[in-house]
Amino acid sequence: MNSISVFDIIKIGVGPSSSHTMGPWHAAMEFLKLLRPRLNELKSMQVSLYGSLAKTGKGHGTDYAVLMGLCGYDYRYKDTNYLLEQYDQLIQIKKILIDGSMSLDLTDDFIVFHYDITHEIHPNALKFEAFFDDDTSINQLYFSLGGGFISTLESPESTLNRSTSEFPCHHGKDILKFCDTFKWTIPELIRHNESTWLSQSEIEAQCLYLWEEMKKTIWRGLNNTGNLPGILKVKRRASDLYQQFTKGIKIADFDEFSAVLKLSDKSFAQVNQWISCFALAVNEENAAYGRVVTSPTNGACGVIPAVLCYAYHFLPQIGEKEIIDFILVAGEIGTLFKKNATISAAMGGCQAEIGVSSAMAAAALCQISGGSPAQVLMAAEIAMEHHLGLTCDPVAGLVQIPCIERNSMGAMKAITAANIAIVSDASQAKVSLDNVINTMWQTAQDMSLKYKETSEAGLASNISVNLIEC
Ligand code: SF4
Structure with missing residues (x-):
């Protein structure tokens, strides 16, 4: 079992949901890391939400979280009123600045809510896909595990990477x-x-x-x-x-x-x-x-x-x-x-x-x-x-x-x-x-x-x- 700090459990967050807002936000910030080396070749993007993230994602701010995360904002260090203003603005102009620099059209299918598809691994799944000028693409699937924790198929608990404590308490x-x-x-x-x-x-x-x-x-x-x-x-x-x-x-x-x-x-x-x-x-x-x-x-x-x-x-x-x-x-x-x-x-x-x-x-x-x-x-x-x-x-x-x-x-x-x-x-x-x-x-x-x-x-x-x- 992974060691978990008390500060992994009690931490700064942004409403309204840790699994549907913070987790997807973290996933977007993680995907940005994969995207950065080819950011200036980026042509378009699509984000797919599955299971519970699709069914309650609109009410739980999942679309907001994904877009703000892709813009490169980290909610821990930004005023939440400022973030909401930025969101309103990009919805109005239908443009998003990926990582604060690469402008893409915010098309109607930029975020797709797959209401009828639930991933077999976890009910909170989301996939990011990026398409480049040379017709190549990259994608990554994430799972939002609750409490803001995320994982991928390759890394079951990618938000936790802690060395083992001296007196491990798993029970x-x-x-x-x-x-x-x-x-x-x-x-x-x-x-x-x-x-x-x-x-x-x-x-x-x-x-x-x-x-x-x-x-x-x-x-x-x-x-x-x-x-x-x-x-x-x-x-x-x-x-x-x-x-x-x-x-x-x-x-x-x-x-x-x-x-x-x-x-x-x-x-x-x-x-x-x-x-x-x-x-x-x-x-x-x-x-x-x-x-x-x-x-x-x-x-x-x-x-x-x-x-x-x-x-x-x-x-x-x-x-x-x-x-x-x-x-x-x-x-x-x-x-x-x-x-x-x-x-x-x-x-x-x-x-x-x-x-x-x-x-x-x-x-x-x-x-x-x-x-x-x-x-x-x-x-x-x-x-x-x-x-x-x-x-x-x-x-x-x-x-x-x-x-x-x-x-x-x-x-x-x-x-x-x-x-x-x-x-x-x-x-x-x-x-x-x-x-x-x-x-x-x-x-x-x-x-x-x-x-x-x-x-x-x-x-x-x-x-x-x-x-x-x-
Ligand atoms: S678990 Fe469901 S019912 Fe309970 S507080 Fe969260 S969203 Fe509301």
Whole structure:
């Protein structure tokens, strides 16, 4: 098994989807590398989308991602409003500057959605073809594996190329074994392994940077108003809730907001509403093609910030150490699902997105609440156990309904799971985290294809888009 860093799982992303936006974007950037030596001979191009990428690609921004990637933009370093402006412009003029220099006509068949063809290797497949002046061509097929990871037929996991860590943890039982042997906490074990790739100060800085980015996304989500993009015309709710809860008082920035929140009403109902509000804020930004922290996917990127924001504001003494521990533990749990099951809804339904993020957040919250390694894994197990079988059925192919609210639900289940685990004798647990990960993967394989990010069943087939438009 490949070694995976926690920062491969929790990282900077762009909405609305890690598998349908970020993965295709990475694939386009990879194809540019093949194309560059012959860029000035380029005559035309075609991109073919298959399976789930075709079926929900329009609502998930796959066409946008492919074109922006081919232009040579890297979403990690560009303002998302600028990227959207560039996209609108190239759609208007019907021209694309490949790698920022080679102009091609953006013909109607530049991107082809093959709705009826699913690749036998993976439901998220896309092929790039480039045609040159001398009538030769090159092509490359990519698979988008969820969480922004991609692969090719030649290189099964081309986004991962890491040297093996000293204490490889491929299963929950490995984590428990190393913690028991060396008398380490889980964050101490993770720090040892992450030091294969980063110094301790870099590990800490990266965690705190991700927390800063989560706060920025929440703050934007609390302040942005209007409808989300797409045919559903979904009205943003986080800003309304924020105004309602803060009674309209003017607050300058997230730090001032935090100070207000820490002194506010801490009734169960109010805290519960804030947690939902944090999750909605993040996922509305994600649905609006904004910058988010992918964790482990974009559809589920509100769960971890919502639970961390809850801990930061409503639990005693949550400082930098706890924030670092939270992100390390959350990421480590995500690696177990990535290695032994899937974090792709096209492979496993929403249990692979919201279920995994909830398990990650539950473990992380249990850790900073003082849980033992066994209790931390138990929290992750409980959270996933109660997401088993959750299907993916986004209405109109948009990452909005049920996705946005589902993040609030994932956050609440994570908190409940952590609270159960912290008062439990984990040695008495009948179901281990490894058991539940295996069960999730079996359930994923048994799940009907139509519930795997196709928008052909479930809510997607029962909500009339025309009705909503009226
Ligand atoms: S239903 Fe779940 S898995 Fe499917 S797009 Fe929405 S958040 Fe992602």
